Amino acid sequence: MLKIVKNNKKARTGVLNLGGFEVQTPFFMPIATKGAVKNISIEDLQSLGAQIVLGNTYHLWLRPGDELIKQAGGLAEFMNWNGPILTDSGGFQVFSLGARAGKNFGKNGVKLIEEGVEFSDPLDGKKYFMSPEKSIEIQLNLGSNVVMVLDECPPFPCSHDYARKSMELTLRWAARCQKYFQQKAPEGSKRPLLFAIVQGGVYEDLRKECARRLVEMNFDGYAIGGVAVGEPRKHLYEILDWVVDELPQDKPRYLMGLGKPEEIAAAVEAGIDMFDCVIPTREGRHGRLFVWNEENPTMTKILADKNFYQTINIVNKKFEKDFSPIDLNCDCEACQNYSKAYLHHLLKIKEPLFLRLASIHNLNFYLKLMRVLRES
Numbered sequence: 001m002l003k004i005v006k007n008n009k010k011a012r013t014g015v016l017n018l019g020g021f022e023v024q025t026p027f028f029m030p031i032a033t034k035g036a037v038k039n040i041s042i043e044d045l046q047s048l049g050a051q052i053v054l055g056n057t058y059h060l061w062l063r064p065g066d067e068l069i070k071q072a073g074g075l076a077e078f079m080n081w082n083g084p085i086l087t088d089s090g091g092f093q094v095f096s097l098g099a100r101a102g103k104n105f106g107k108n109g110v111k112l113i114e115e116g117v118e119f120s121d122p123l124d125g126k127k128y129f130m131s132p133e134k135s136i137e138i139q140l141n142l143g144s145n146v147v148m149v150l151d152e153c154p155p156f157p158c159s160h161d162y163a164r165k166s167m168e169l170t171l172r173w174a175a176r177c178q179k180y181f182q183q184k185a186p187e188g189s190k191r192p193l194l195f196a197i198v199q200g201g202v203y204e205d206l207r208k209e210c211a212r213r214l215v216e217m218n219f220d221g222y223a224i225g226g227v228a229v230g231e232p233r234k235h236l237y238e239i240l241d242w243v244v245d246e247l248p249q250d251k252p253r254y255l256m257g258l259g260k261p262e263e264i265a266a267a268v269e270a271g272i273d274m275f276d277c278v279i280p281t282r283e284g285r286h287g288r289l290f291v292w293n294e295e296n297p298t299m300t301k302i303l304a305d306k307n308f309y310q311t312i313n314i315v316n317k318k319f320e321k322d323f324s325p326i327d328l329n330c331d332c333e334a335c336q337n338y339s340k341a342y343l344h345h346l347l348k349i350k351e352p353l354f355l356r357l358a359s360i361h362n363l364n365f366y367l368k369l370m371r372v373l374r375e376s
């Protein structure tokens with residue numbers, strides 16, 4: 001499944017075939033939430049060397065609808081992306097946009113039952129019901145190359161008792177997703193991969209048990225969920241340690257929703273192959289730009305010193321007359337053509353061009369980080 005090219009203790013580099021595309025691991029997926037990576041075009045993404053993008057099931061189901069995207073030939077075709085896509089299950093958005101956002105689970109019309117999750121569209125109040133089967137159906141309509149099971153992502157903090165009940169539900173839903181997927185997914189080279197999601201909160205026994213039981217069910221890959229929900233970051237490394245050892249060598253491993261550059265590097269060291277995160281684009285939109293401190297970065301240097309990069313805030317007055325590029329060593333369009341002073345000006349007058357250049361630069365930083373981690 002995952003062809004491993006090189007091992008370095010727990011870290012590995014490899015090649016994953018997704019819908020006929022060869023993807024080099026470990027990799028980072030830019031997020032095309034609603035069918036577009038905010039502020040940048042597919043042509044931009046392709047020139048940055050992105051290998052795969054992530055689409056959000058929840059958002060695309062509500063607008064423009066999975067049936068319409070199916071008619072267009074799938075999400076990749078619809079957005080003119082010549083590469084593979086991964087879709088999330090929609091569960092995380094249902095929980096976080098619905099109830100969790102207000103810290104009042106049960107309000108806002110989000111109702112969790114054995115059968116699935118009921119919620120209403122925050123924009124027009126229309127009611128929806130997401131079951132494990134529905135999530136898979138939507139993702140198949142989107143033409144996803146990596147389909148995720150529907151899971152329940154427990155909040156942090158959460159008691160052992162709650163985390164166990166939630167994990168059991170996640171396991172039952174994973175079985176339902178798998179059954180539906182086996183009946184409905186296309187056969188042959190177009191067949192997507194189906195990934196399960198390891199939950200279990202910050203509890204070692206639950207994380208290990210969840211991983212073991214999912215591995216027994218034999219999925220195509222395994223994700224670690226519930227790790228960017230506000231828990232102290234020390235738990236991340238514990239969870240990676242507990243879970244990765246339970247997972248098979250020849251299947252890809254995906255850490256969902258993370259993280260800062262040093263966290264990604266540490267997770268690669270711990271044996272993770274796949275990442276997605278809003279940080280590069282979201283931080284960029286707010287003027288926070290990633291700059292390499294290390295001129296010739298390697299994995300060893302990155303792991304040894306987390307000051308291998310810094311973030312600068314371009315709105316800072318000290319950049320008003322700084323006519324040098326963001327990063328002298330960066331080959332992105334922003335750094336090759338524009339100065340910090342110009343970008344500072346664009347942000348101050350809220351010129352949309354700033355959002356594009358900042359997103360391009362920060363994504364280039366993340367994609368280079370992954371190249372460095374792959375090559376060393």
Ligand SMILES: [Zn+2]
Nearest residue numbers: 330332335361
């Ligand atoms: Zn740049």
